[in-house]
Structures are given as structure tokens and as C-alpha cells.
Amino acid sequence: MTCTPSPATREDRARFTLACPQPYDWLHLERFLADHASPGVEAVTPGRYARTFALDGHRGTLAVTNEADALSVRIRGLGSDDHENILTRVRAMFDLDADPRAVAAGLGRDPFTAALVGRRPGLRMPGAFDGFELAVRAILGQQVSVAAATRLAGRLVAGFGTPLDGETCGNEPGLTHLFPTPEQLVDAEISLVLNMPRARGRAIQGLAAAMLATPDLFAPGGELDATVARLKALPGIGDWTAHYVAMRALAQADAFPAGDVGLMRALDAGDGRPSRLALLDRAAAWRPWRAYAAIHLWAEDAARRMP
Structure with missing residues (x-):
């Protein structure tokens, strides 16, 4: 892990610099994280991402700021020997260990x-x-x-998350809660509080129960097919959700949520959207980088729909 703690004051001992292999599109990542941020837990402003966390009995906040060829990470609420876990998570969240040349070469086999x-x-x-x-x-x-999912997330956080005081949050604007834990959600009346389908509330309860039974449920690594099968065995999680989670939470570079309408729209060249099966067939040329192809297709779809 490449991280350089800044010297000097006690306050500065919680600041680190993480190198970014170039090219690195911070603006797109920032927009994506802003669109998907959980209100109260995450806050995204130009050039900056901040969130709350609870780790090993500590509660605090972190802030990630974009710099020239690196990310600056500030951590509040941890002792000086407890930063490695946070920095590992930040590296994964901002995909700092990716090889952009390898991805470009893999996706370069298809002209599109x-x-x-x-x-x-x-x-x-x-x-x-x-x-x-x-x-x-x-x-x-x-x-x-x-947008609707973000509103639901805000209600979930407000209804079941742990409120934090201003000192714990470092007075970061927009940060008020910890995200609900499996213990807080396993028996919660989620559907009633969020006014959403009961099946979806039960799916979250089932996920919480699985997490309590298997704490390493989201440990990275393993084969994609086994990962997807493990996730689909949970109630309420189908193929799209399993692949989406595998992409973003488990760093599975070949995961591909083939039924996603945004992916299909991006491949519509004027003669109609491909079917799910046609999309899967087309995506065979993008292996083992289908997850990165999905990110590019979503970006293309979003750009086409901009006013």
C-alpha cells in the first residue's frame, strides 16, 4: 500500500497521501459517488468526499480530497496505529490499484x-x-x-442508523449518522418505516442475518461464478444485484449486470436496444474487464441523456 503520512503536528498525523495511477478521472467518480451517497453518512462536494465510519470500537470521519496525482486522506477518530484498515478501504473505494493500461488494452479489442x-x-x-x-x-x-434509492437510503439511515454528535463528526457538513449495522436491521420494520415493498425489506433483513452468520460475507477474492451464486442464494438478491455488488463491493473486474437498462441504452445505435442475451453475447469480447465496460457504458448513457 502506497501511503505517505504527512509530518509535523498531532493533527497532521491523521493525514495521508495515496498515489493515483494516471490517467485518473476524479470528476466522473465524484459524480457517481455524489449520486449514490447515503444522506447523513456520506457527503460529496467538488473535489471532496467525506463519510462517517465505525471500526473496531472507534467512531469517526474520513475525508478524501483530490490533488494533482494523488488523493489526500484525512482520518478523525482513530489512534495512530489504526489507520491501515481505513486506507485499504479507501484504496478499494477509489480503485487506486487498477491498471488503466490493462483495462484499455482489454476493452480495445472491440471498436465500440x-x-x-x-x-x-x-x-x-x-x-x-x-x-x-x-x-x-x-x-x-x-x-x-x-434518486429514489438515495431518498430511501436517507430514510433508512435516519430511522435505524446511530446519530453522532458534532464533535465525533468533526462538524463535517451533512454528516450526522453511522450507517445501520446488521444488528440494527435484522429485526427492523424496514418496509413499514420506508413505505416500500415488504419483499425488499425482508431481503435487507435476510442480508443482515447472513452478515451476522458469516462476517466475511463480503471479503474480496474468489471466482466470480462462486461469488454470484453465494449472493443469489440470499433472499431477494437476483442476478443484477449480485453482479452489481460483485463489481463495486468485491472488486470483481468481470462482473456484469447484464439486465441493466442503462447498459442496453448505451448500445442502442438507432436500431433498438439489444436483449439481455444479445448484450451478454456482445460482452464476451470484453472479458475479463466487463465491469469496466459497464462503467464506460453507464457513462456513455448518462452523457447521451444530458440536456
């Missing part, structure tokens, strides 16, 4: 995705700080827009 990479060469996979949190957000996002 080669053109996408040429337009946005620094796209990164928006990872997750916490696998359980990301999976809950993915379930909230089933069958609804990103």
Missing part, C-alpha cells in the same frame, strides 16, 4: 468500447467502503431510480 475508453481514459470502478452498506443500497435500488 475502444472508442469509449478513448473518450474517457481515466474512468475507475466506484468501489465500496463497506460491503454490507453497498449491498443494502443495491437492494434499495431495485426497480427504482438512483
